[in-house]
Amino acid sequence: MRQVRDHYQELRVRVAETAGLRRTFTVLFRAFDDGVAFRYDLPAQPNLGAFAISEELTEFAFADNPKTWWIPANRRAMDRFEFLYASSPLSMIDSVRSPLTMEMQSGPVVVLHEAHLEDYAAMDLARVGERTLRPALAPWADGVKVRGRTPFVTPWRTIQIADSPAELVPSVMGLNLNPPNRIADTRFIEPLKYDGIWWGMHAGKYTWPSGPKHGATTENAKRYIDFAAANGLRGTLVEGWNVGWSGDWIGTYGREFSFTRAYPDYDLRAVADYARSRGVQLILHNETAMGIGNYERQLDSAFELYKSLGVSSIKTGYVNDKTAEGHAHTGQFMVRHHRKVIETAAKYGITVNAHEPIMDTGERRTWPNMLSREGARGGEYNAGGPDGGNPPEHETILFFTRLLAGPMDYTPGVFDIRLATSSGRARMPGEPRVRTTLAKQLALYVVLYSPVQMAADIIESYEGQPAFQFVRDVAVDWDTTRVIDGKIGDYVVVARKAAARDEWFVGAITDENARDLSVPLDFLDAGTRYRAEFYADGPTAHWLDNPTEMIIRSEAVTATSTLRLQLAPGGGQAIRLRKIP
Amino acid sequence: MRQVRDHYQELRVRVAETAGLRRTFTVLFRAFDDGVAFRYDLPAQPNLGAFAISEELTEFAFADNPKTWWIPANRRAMDRFEFLYASSPLSMIDSVRSPLTMEMQSGPVVVLHEAHLEDYAAMDLARVGERTLRPALAPWADGVKVRGRTPFVTPWRTIQIADSPAELVPSVMGLNLNPPNRIADTRFIEPLKYDGIWWGMHAGKYTWPSGPKHGATTENAKRYIDFAAANGLRGTLVEGWNVGWSGDWIGTYGREFSFTRAYPDYDLRAVADYARSRGVQLILHNETAMGIGNYERQLDSAFELYKSLGVSSIKTGYVNDKTAEGHAHTGQFMVRHHRKVIETAAKYGITVNAHEPIMDTGERRTWPNMLSREGARGGEYNAGGPDGGNPPEHETILFFTRLLAGPMDYTPGVFDIRLATSSGRARMPGEPRVRTTLAKQLALYVVLYSPVQMAADIIESYEGQPAFQFVRDVAVDWDTTRVIDGKIGDYVVVARKAAARDEWFVGAITDENARDLSVPLDFLDAGTRYRAEFYADGPTAHWLDNPTEMIIRSEAVTATSTLRLQLAPGGGQAIRLRKIP
DSSP: OOOOOOOOEEEEEEEEEOSTTOOEEEEEEEEETTEEEEEEEEOOBTTBSEEEESOOOOOEEOSSOOEEEEOBOSOTTOOSSOOOOEEEEGGGOOEEOSSEEEEOTTSOEEEEEEEOOSSSOOEEEEEEETTEEEEEEOOOTTSOOEEEESSEEOOEEEEEEESSGGGOOOOSHHHHTSOOOOOSOOTTOOOEEEEEESHHHHHTSSBSSSSTTBSOOHHHHHHHHHHHHHTTOOEEEEOSOBSOOSSOTTTTTTTTOOSSOBOTTOOHHHHHHHHHHTTOEEEEEEEOTTOHHHHHHHHHHHHHHHHHTTOOEEEEEOOSSBOTTOOBTTSHHHHHHHHHHHHHHHHTTOEEEESSOOOOOSTTTTOTTEEEEOOSOOGGGGTSSTTOSOOTTHHHHHTTTGGGTSOOOOOOOOOSTTOHHHHSSOOOTTSOOOOSOHHHHHHHHHHSOOSEEEOOSOGGGGTTOTTHHHHHHOOSSEEEEEEEEEETTTEEEEEEEETTSSEEEEEEEEOSSOEEEEEEOTTSOTTOOEEEEEEEEOTTOBTTTBTTOEEEEEEEEOTTOEEEEEEOTTOEEEEEEEEOO | OOOOOOOOEEEEEEEEEOSTTOOEEEEEEEEETTEEEEEEEEOOBTTBSEEEESOOOOOEEOSSOOEEEEOBOSOTTOOSSOOOOEEEEGGGOOEEOSSEEEEOTTSOEEEEEEEOOSSSOOEEEEEEETTEEEEEEOOOTTSOOEEEESSEEOOEEEEEEESSGGGOOOOSHHHHTSOOOOOSOOTTOOOEEEEEESHHHHHTSSBSSSSTTBSOOHHHHHHHHHHHHHTTOOEEEEOSOBSOOSSOTTTTTTTTOOSSOBOTTOOHHHHHHHHHHTTOEEEEEEEOTTOHHHHHHHHHHHHHHHHHHTOOEEEEEOOSSBOTTOOBTTSHHHHHHHHHHHHHHHHTTOEEEESSOOOOOSTTTTOTTEEEEOOSOOGGGGTSSTTOSOOTTHHHHHTTTGGGTSOOOOOOOOOSTTOHHHHSSOOOTTSOOOOSOHHHHHHHHHHSOOSEEEOOSOGGGGTTOTTHHHHHHOOSSEEEEEEEEEETTTEEEEEEEETTSSEEEEEEEESSSOEEEEEEOTTSOTTOOEEEEEEEEOTTOBTTTBTTOEEEEEEEEOTTOEEEEEEOTTOEEEEEEEEOO
C-alpha cells in the first residue's frame, strides 16, 4: 500500500482578467501524494459583488474510456443516493454522483470528488463529450445553481489516483482541504457501537407511529438500553419517539413533526435518565421529510432540550425527493442547511449521524461532531422496498466508491437473515432479505468504516448467538488501515488496527462467487504471537439457502503466517487478532 | 450442456371479449425446452378492422432483481445499437434493447427477446416498476406505435431460460417461431469468409469518396480479389464504389447516393467479371444513410443490375439516427423496409448482410438470404470514434447478449493491432485501437458466430503472418456448438464442429484479466487421434503493450485429453482439431 503523506504543494494561477470591465478570478492548485485538487477563488473586486452561477464549466477530459462504477444523479423523482450501482464505460454514462470511481483501460484508478463544500451546490457529474465530464450542480427551486458574493471560493475539485483498486484508500486529501477543528471541547464526541429501535420497523415487527405495535415505548427503549449495556455497545437509537409519524408524513414534508414532543407511551426524560444511569448514549432520531423550515425553526429548542436531558447524539433523516420549497437534495440550499445543523449541534455538544444526507466532503475535520452518515443504499434496503434487497456484490462496490468519501453508517449485523423473527415470517424467494452469510455480516464491521456502527437487528435475534461475540469485540475507531486485496464488485480484504488497542481485525467479503483468498499477516508486530479468532463461512454455507452455517475457532499466528480464507457465495470472514501476553 | 429440442406445446387463451361492442383477441402460448413464447392474435371481426396501437401493455414482472447486461434504447439523438454494455440490477435500468440477458439472484439466466417480427415495431424494453419491464415500441414519425388491420398477429415475445450463462446458447425457439423457408433455389446462399476495402477507410488509409486516397478503385479491388482467391476467402467487400459519398451524406440522408452508378475510377463490370473469374464473390455495399425513399426507389434497378453482373451479395448500411421522414430505426416503418429489402433481394438471388439493422428475430429461417448483420458495437469502433475502442471485456458480453439473437458480422481479424500500417502511424495511448492480443483476434472467429466472417484488416497487414493460417483454415458454418465455460463479461470458451468436415475449432477469449482455463476434449470422437493446432498468447503477451506475441504449435490429442489454456490480459486462444488419418 502506498503511504499517503499530507504535505502538499501549492500553485496559484490568475486565469481571467479583462481590461474593459476588469474582473478577476484565480485557480488554486494543490498537489498531494495521491492526487491533485483545484478550486476557483473570486477575490473582492469593484466590478463583481453579488453574483449567480448558472453553470460551472470545469471539464474533466479523460485520455481513455475507463470503466466507471456509478449511481445516477438528477433522476426524475428520485433525487437520492440510495441506488444500486451500475458499471459501464465512461462513454455510456449520463449524469452520476460523486465520488466517481473509474478504472482506466491503461491501469490506474481515478476518483473524482470534491472537498470543503460549505456554500455551493454539491458536485454531481454529467457527461458532455464521449470522455468528458462536467460538474452538474443541482439548482435552487428557481433554477439558479449557486448564489454568492465576492470574496468567494468554490469547493475543491479533487482527483485521486492509485495504481490499482486495492491501493485506493479514503484519501486524507479531502480532510486536509478543510479548515481545522473548530470545536474547543470534543469530549462529547465518542466513536461507538449501538443498537436501536429501527430494524423492527423496516422488517414489520414495529411501527414508527404510536399504536399497538409501536416500537418506541418507554419499556422497549429500556430493553434496548439494557441490551446495549450488557454487551458493551455504548449507544441506543430510538426512532418513532416523537409525534408526527401518523398520516402522510412524506407527502406533507413532515409538517406534523415535533422534535421535542414525545408520543404518550414514550417518556423522554425517563428513558434519557435510564440510559445515562446504564452508561449508554441515547441517540434521538430527527426525521425531517425535507420539511427544512419546520426543522430549522425547532433546531435550537430541540437541541437545548436534548442537552438538558444529557442526550448528545442525534440521527437525522431527509426522506423525500425535494424540500417542501422544491430545492434539490444536493443544491446550495441543502448544503447550507446541513452546515447549519452541524454547527448548531456543535454548539449544544451534540453529534450528528445524517441519513439521506449530502455526500461527505471532509467537513468532519472542522466539525468532528459530524460523525457519520448514510449517502448510499444501506442495509435497510434488505428489509423492504420492492426490488429485492442489495445483491451480494453491493458492499464490494461500496468499499471502492461511496466509502472513499468518508465513513458510512451502513447498519450491518443482521443475524436473522431471512427476517423470520423480525417480521414474523421468513421471506419468500425473491422478497427482500439479506443476501449474505452470517460471517459476511460480521466482516462488514471491519470492511465498511464508520466511527458509529449499529448492531442493526432486533435484539431478540442476538440471543444465544455465539457469533455476536465478534460484534461485542470489534473496534469502531482505527489507527491504521491496510487494504490487503480487492477488485471492485468482486471482493475485498481489509485489515485495520484498533485505535489505542494492540488488536487487529480483518474483514473479507465476496460477491455471489465463492473465493479462496490468501492473507499474509506481515502487518503484525514481528516476533510476537497473536491469538486469531476466526468467524468463517461453514463448508456448505451459501447466502441463498444456507446463510448461517459458521465455523468459529481460534489459533496462534505470527507476522510470518499466511491465512487461507474460504468465502462462501455471498459470504465473508471476520477475524480478531490479539497479542498473546 | 442442455439438449435443446424443437418440439413444443401450444396453449391458446381467449383473454378479452366484451358483450356490448364485442371485440376479441387471444393469446397463444408455446412452450419449448429452453423457454416459452407468446403472441397476441386479433382475428377478423365485425367491430375491429383497421387499428392503431398506442402502447403495448405486456408486462414482464420478475421474482427477484436480476443483474442485467444492457445497452440503452430511445436515447436522445443516439437511436442505435452501437453501444458498449453497462451492467446493473434490473431495478436501475431505464429503456434498453432486446435481447436482454439477466442473471437472476437465485441462479438461472433469463433472456427476453422476440421472434417473427414482420409488421410491427421492434421490442425495446422500458422499466415500469422496480422489477417490471414493458415493451417500448419505437413510434412512427407521427407518434403511432403500430398500424394494422385484422386479422393480425403480433411478433412472439420469447423468454429463454438456462441454469447458467454457459448453458445459454442461441435458441432455436426464435427460428421455430418463424415460417419455413420460402426461397426455392438456395444455391446462391453461401457461408464464406471475405476480405474488403473497408478497414482502410476506418483507419485513415483510404477514403469512401473518390479522390487521391480512394479505396474502391478498379486496381485496388482486383488486389483484394487476388488476395481472397489466394487465401481461400470466397468473398471481397467493396465500400465507396458508388457515387454519393462526397459532402454531408449523413445530414442529407444520402440524397446523392446512387446504387447503380460507380465512381469513374471504379469499373463495376470489370471488377465483377474479374471476381467471377477468380471464383470470388463480389460483395457490393449499399449505404442508405436512412434515406429509405431514395433506396427503395432504386431497389429493383440496382438488384437487377447486380444480378446481371453476377453479383449475389450486398452489405447494407443505415448510418443515421432516424429516417429522412423522422421514423425510428426500430419502428414499424423500418421493420417493413428491412423486410422489403430481404424479399426483393431474394427475388434477385442476392444475400444481405445488414449494418445498423434491426435485431435478428429469426427471419433468416424464412429468408435464408438474410445471412448476417451487425446490430451491436462491432470491431469498427476500434479504429475510430472518440471513446477509445471496445474494452477487452466487450466480446465476452456480446457472446451472452447480442449473439443470442443470431449471427453477427463483428469483423474480427485485425493483425496490425496498433493501426501503424493501416493508418500510417501507431496509435497513441488512449486513442482508439484494438484492445486485444493477436490470438484473441483469431479466437473471435470461433466465438462470435456468423456465416460470413471478414478478415477485416487491410491485406498488407497479413503479409508474412504465420497466424493468418488460422483465418484460412477456420470454418464459418457449423454442425454443433458446445459452450465449454463462460461468465458474462469475464471470459468464454466455445467448441464448434465444422459443417460437413471432420474438424473441430475451439475459441477462448478473456477480458482484461489473464486466465487459466481447462478444456476437456470429451466432445471429440472417442478412440480417435486428432492433431491440435494451437494459436496461443505468448508468455508475456498483453493487449496493451505486447499484443502480438504468439506461440503456434501442434500436438496429438484424444477425447480423453484436457487442454490447459493460458490467456493473456485481453487475450485469447484459437485451436483447430483435425482427425489424424
